[in-house]
Amino acid sequence: MNQFDSDHEYSAEEFISNADFAKYWEKVKASWKLVLFSLCISAVLGLVIGFSIPKKYRVVTKLAPELSNSAVNRLSSLATLAGMNANVLGSSDAVYPMIYPEIIYSSNFLVDLFDMPVQIAGQEPMTVYEYVRDHTRQPWWSAVFGLPGKLVSLLKNEEEEDRDVPVDPYRLTMEQARVAKAIGSAIKATVEKKTLMITIETTMQNPVVAADLARYVDEKLKKYVADYRTDKVRENVLYLEGVLEQTREDYYSAQKKYASYLDSHRNLILQSVKVEAERLQNDMNLKYSLYNSVVQQLQSARLKVQQETPVFTEIVPATVPLRASSPSKKKILAAFLFLGLIAGVAVALSKK
Numbered sequence: 001m002n003q004f005d006s007d008h009e010y011s012a013e014e015f016i017s018n019a020d021f022a023k024y025w026e027k028v029k030a031s032w033k034l035v036l037f038s039l040c041i042s043a044v045l046g047l048v049i050g051f052s053i054p055k056k057y058r059v060v061t062k063l064a065p066e067l068s069n070s071a072v073n074r075l076s077s078l079a080t081l082a083g084m085n086a087n088v089l090g091s092s093d094a095v096y097p098m099i100y101p102e103i104i105y106s107s108n109f110l111v112d113l114f115d116m117p118v119q120i121a122g123q124e125p126m127t128v129y130e131y132v133r134d135h136t137r138q139p140w141w142s143a144v145f146g147l148p149g150k151l152v153s154l155l156k157n158e159e160e161e162d163r164d165v166p167v168d169p170y171r172l173t174m175e176q177a178r179v180a181k182a183i184g185s186a187i188k189a190t191v192e193k194k195t196l197m198i199t200i201e202t203t204m205q206n207p208v209v210a211a212d213l214a215r216y217v218d219e220k221l222k223k224y225v226a227d228y229r230t231d232k233v234r235e236n237v238l239y240l241e242g243v244l245e246q247t248r249e250d251y252y253s254a255q256k257k258y259a260s261y262l263d264s265h266r267n268l269i270l271q272s273v274k275v276e277a278e279r280l281q282n283d284m285n286l287k288y289s290l291y292n293s294v295v296q297q298l299q300s301a302r303l304k305v306q307q308e309t310p311v312f313t314e315i316v317p318a319t320v321p322l323r324a325s326s327p328s329k330k331k332i333l334a335a336f337l338f339l340g341l342i343a344g345v346a347v348a349l350s351k352k
Contacts, residue, residue: 046337061199063312111176118209203326247291
């Protein structure tokens with residue numbers, strides 16, 4: 001009768017006491033060569049995988065934005081479009097920074113990063129687009145798994161895309177979309193709700209490129225937010241500058257007419273001359289009043305631009321990393337050794 005009869009229910013303690021672990025141990029000892037072979041194969045695979053994965057360097061930067069209540073209230077409609085509750089905008093937990101990651105991951109933002117200049121030791125100056133396209137390594141199995149797709153493209157006689165096609169965010173080529181996706185996957189942006197701290201992480205195969213990309217994303221985000229926050233007031237400044245130019249010309253013209261009239265009627269004492277001179281003077285004074293009013297409005301609008309421009313405090317600046325962040329060859333090797341041990345023991349125990 002089997003000691004583990006299915007008709008009888010055993011507790012965990014009874015099962016452990018009845019199990020013949022010594023027998024299993026003897027099986028494993030008898031097949032130690034098999035287990036050792038499995039460990040060796042796993043170690044080789046782990047080393048191959050570990051050294052096949054390109055090194056990546058991670059850079060972390062942290063920014064703290066300064067937001068005013070008026071700036072938060074202006075963004076209620078934008079928050080609604082982003083699927084967030086606009087009612088919480090008036091609270092201390094500002095929502096506006098929460099859309100920063102969406103800004104960074106947008107196609108327009110990523111495309112603007114294409115022309116970022118990078119300098120790699122021993123290489124000619126290039127853009128981040130060229131670096132991602134021509135100077136990033138992939139594991140060997142990527143080429144193997146991508147071979148069927150290339151064969152299908154050859155069979156369909158698909159023509160290669162022109163590499164000099166201008167970048168249009170509305171209609172990217174396959175290559176441009178692939179590069180934009182790669183850059184987007186290399187950037188991670190998060191916002192701490194309580195502190196509003198913005199953390200931007202960039203991961204690249206070159207440490208200098210990773211640091212440059214992090215710094216450039218910071219600057220680009222600051223400019224994007226500043227442009228958005230000051231868009232209306234800057235338009236007002238441009239409009240007032242145009243009005244100022246016109247009112248200045250009108251005032252100078254009226255001033256010139258008044259002076260010319262006085263010069264040409266200097267020795268005349270006719271009443272009509274006095275009336276016309278008074279009319280020209282009043283017109284000149286009116287145009288000067290308008291000109292002076294526009295000057296004051298323009299100064300106020302320029303001050304408003306400064307007030308609306310957001311301030312970011314750089315808590316953690318971008319620095320070139322000294323060590324790669326991934327892959328961890330030790331962890332990969334340990335994982336494969338563990339799997340090899342499990343496989344070797346399983347095969348040994350399955351032997352009769």
